[in-house]
Amino acid sequence: MPVAPKVLPELESAVLVLRDVVKTYVMGSEEVHALSGVSVSIGKNEYVAIMGPSGSGKSTLMNIIGCLDVPTSGSYSLGGEMVADKSETELADIRNRLIGFVFQTFNLIPRADVLHNVELPLIYGGVNKAKRIALAKEALDRVGLSDRLTHKPNELSGGQRQRVAIARALVFDPSIILADEPTGNLDSRTGEEIMQMLDDLHANGQTIILVTHEDNIAAHASRAIVLRDGRIESDAQVENPVRAARAEHTVLAH
Amino acid sequence: MRFWLDFQESLRIAMAAIFASKARGALTTLGIIIGIVAVTTTMTAFNGMQSAFREGAAAVGADVIYVSRMPWIIMGDWFTYRNRPNLSMDEAEALRDAFTGRAIVNPTMDTRQDLKYRSEVMEGVTIIGTTEMLPIVTNRLPETGRFIMNFDVSYKKNVAIIGKTVADGMFGSTSPLNKEINIGRQRFRIAGVMEKQGGNTFGGPDFDRQIFVPISTFLKSFGGRRFGDVDIAVKASSIDALDDLEYEVIGEMRKIRKLRPAEEDDFSINKLDSLMGAFNSVVGVVLLIGLLVTGIALFVGGIGVMNIMFVSVTERTREIGIRKAIGARRHSILLQFLLESAIICLFGGLIGVAVAAGITAAINASGLMPASISAGILVSAVVIAMLVGVLAGLVPAWKGARMDPIDALRYE
Structure with a gap:
């Protein structure tokens, strides 16, 4: 049974809620406070950028939101599930069902073809083969790669690989897509194409969390959270988020 | 799933x-x-x-009990067996009479003798004295000629049935049947050749380097002593009946030897099982x-x-x-x-x-x-x-x- 999260009244529609999250690493005899009390709540269909210089706790926060790590103290609930006291297996299942990762370095399995890469979350989620292939093809269709099913990742361009990764992230219909510097390894034109795709997903109702240090990438989001020294420095709506050249890139993507 | x-x-x-x-x-x-x-x-x-x-070891027979003076495999103190009396022909006959109609009892005695046929000589061949029952007990049959017959035993005939190794060694490619051969100082007529037994790996007995003669002739020719050491084979009707038969044989032997209840057996029961x-x-x-x-x-x-x-x-x-x-x-x-x-x-x-x-x-x-x-x-x-x-x-x-x-x- 999911434990009902303690949410503030105004946050009832929240997808994820962090309260007083502290993460402390012990390095030798020293304690490093990566996060020292972060509270944030993100609602359904929000498009949030998490920003900050290196050492700000940005990566730690992303790892906690992505259920790859658990807070030292404080609470975190995702889709109504309290994450802090979950076992490893339960965390694996939460990552599988509720989170779609998009990484800077794509992180596709090199020996598996495109279709199999996209199928993977469904395999670990126990979806039968016929349904799996249908869902994977549908996701690949959404990113415009339905003609590359049997290609291996090394036969694809960087942009195409990242699109495969996006297809993999959204194939299980996750609560959030967590994109960590998704354009970091791409040229600016291809990067725009990928951002375009994320914008489209958001327009279709997907909750997206973008972790980046680039202002022009963060500008796509409608809300920007800036971290500094393990604390939230600012959390504000973005005025006029970038949605440039949609029509042109949609053509490119297909 | x-x-x-x-x-x-x-x-x-x-x-x-x-x-x-x-x-x-x-x-x-x-x-x-x-x-x-x-x-x-x-x-x-x-x-x-x-x-x-x-x-x-198949020649031993899986459904056969051997009554002997000594166990085949001596465990423990050899001296406890040393003073046992030999099994005699009389005891073998008494045992046969006791099991008439219930089991086949076949006595054997053995010795070693030198063979001579014209210029061919073979030394230290195992000579086995036995009866016409041996083929039934051991499933060993002659390849050519015949085995010992009832009248050979009754009339103490000087006939010999030779093993394959003996036949090949002494006669080569010519037929040994009806040839006269010297076993020790006695002359025997060869009435048959046993089929090849094999299985003499690892220094076990060579079952093909043997000669069978009627036990009565054996006693007369090689026994010397009337009470030589006899081995008595008792064949069960089936392998399942072996254990019961063993029990009965022990009982009969104790009766024949007039052992008192407190006395230990002064003979041994051997079978293929113990050998294996x-x-x-x-x-x-x-x-x-x-x-x-x-x-x-x-x-x-x-x-x-x-x-x-x-x-x-x-x-x-x-x-x-x-x-x-x-x-x-x-x-x-x-x-x-x-x-x-x-x-x-x-x-x-x-x-x-x-x-x-x-x-x-x-x-x-x-x-x-x-x-x-x-x-x-x-x-x-x-x-x-x-x-x-x-x-x-x-x-x-x-x-x-x-x-x-x-x-x-x-x-x-």
């Missing part, structure tokens, strides 16, 4: 990983192949020895040592697999991170690597068993020693190989399964 999907995915990854680095896989497999060949060949050699022994038991306990030790030594080869092969699995896990650290990030549980990763090492070893086992079968055939063809391979050995060798794979893969796979996904994703 979920486990089955996990298993399929793991199998797919494992196969892909093995075929992605064929040379490495082949070299790793080599260690297992050598180990399996060594272990399997040891087993087949043991199997061969055992069946050769059993074949040879003794063989197994001796050769079993040899087998155990053999398996221990060859097991080390397999162990070293297993260490090789473990080593390669550590490399494989480290190489794919990042892949493990990716899989964990998108929802692979610990046991999925564990299964993936366990299957990889199990499959490497399975290949090794299959190839090893094939090579061992070849070696076994070669050993048999060379005639150095008997060897035989069985389905049981094949299956257990393959199962052992897989078990080695699972054991060798356990620690590396566990290392992969418990990796922290964040560290694994960051691994370059």
Whole structure:
């Protein structure tokens, strides 16, 4: 049974809620406070950028939101599930069902073809083969790669690989897509194409969390959270988020 | 359902990983192949020895009890047996009378004599005095001619039925039938040649270097003493009846010897079982040592697999991170690597068993020693190989399964 999260009244529609999250690493005899009390709540269909210089706790926060790590103290609930006291297996299942990762370095399995890469979350989620292939093809269709099913990742361009990764992230219909510097390894034109795709997903109702240090990438989001020294420095709506050249890139993507 | 999907995915990854680095896989497999060949060949050699022994010992008869002065296999103090009285012909006859209509009783006596036929001489051949019942008791029949008949015994005829080795050695290609041969100082007419018995491996008695004569003639010619040492064979109606028969024979013998209840038996009951038991306990030790030594080869092969699995896990650290990030549980990763090492070893086992079968055939063809391979050995060798794979893969796979996904994703 999911434990009902303690949410503030105004946050009832929240997808994820962090309260007083502290993460402390012990390095030798020293304690490093990566996060020292972060509270944030993100609602359904929000498009949030998490920003900050290196050492700000940005990566730690992303790892906690992505259920790859658990807070030292404080609470975190995702889709109504309290994450802090979950076992490893339960965390694996939460990552599988509720989170779609998009990484800077794509992180596709090199020996598996495109279709199999996209199928993977469904395999670990126990979806039968016929349904799996249908869902994977549908996701690949959404990113415009339905003609590359049997290609291996090394036969694809960087942009195409990242699109495969996006297809993999959204194939299980996750609560959030967590994109960590998704354009970091791409040229600016291809990067725009990928951002375009994320914008489209958001327009279709997907909750997206973008972790980046680039202002022009963060500008796509409608809300920007800036971290500094393990604390939230600012959390504000973005005025006029970038949605440039949609029509042109949609053509490119297909 | 979920486990089955996990298993399929793991199998797919494992196969892909093995075929992605064929040379490495082949070299790793080599260690297992050598180990399996060594272990399997040891087993087949043991199997061969055992069946050769059993074949040879078949002349003893599985459904026959032998009453003798001494046990065949002496356990404990030999001196307790030394003072036992010989079994006499009278006692054999008394036992035969007691079992008339219930079991076949056949006495035998033996000695060693030199043979002479014209210029051919054969020294120290076993001469067995017996009755016409011997073929029934031991299932041994003459190949040509005839065996001892009832009237040979009654009239103390000087007839001899010779073993195959004797026939070949003394007469070569000419027929020995009706030839006159000297056994010791007596002349005998050869009435038959026994069929080849074989099974004299490992210094056991050579059943083909024997001559059978009527027991009455034997007593007259070689016995000298009226109360020579007789062995009495009692054949049961079936193997199942053997235990009851043994009990009855002991009872009858005690009656014949007039033993008081408190006295111990002063004779021994021997059967094939006790012979096989003794063989197994001796050769079993040899087998155990053999398996221990060859097991080390397999162990070293297993260490090789473990080593390669550590490399494989480290190489794919990042892949493990990716899989964990998108929802692979610990046991999925564990299964993936366990299957990889199990499959490497399975290949090794299959190839090893094939090579061992070849070696076994070669050993048999060379005639150095008997060897035989069985389905049981094949299956257990393959199962052992897989078990080695699972054991060798356990620690590396566990290392992969418990990796922290964040560290694994960051691994370059």
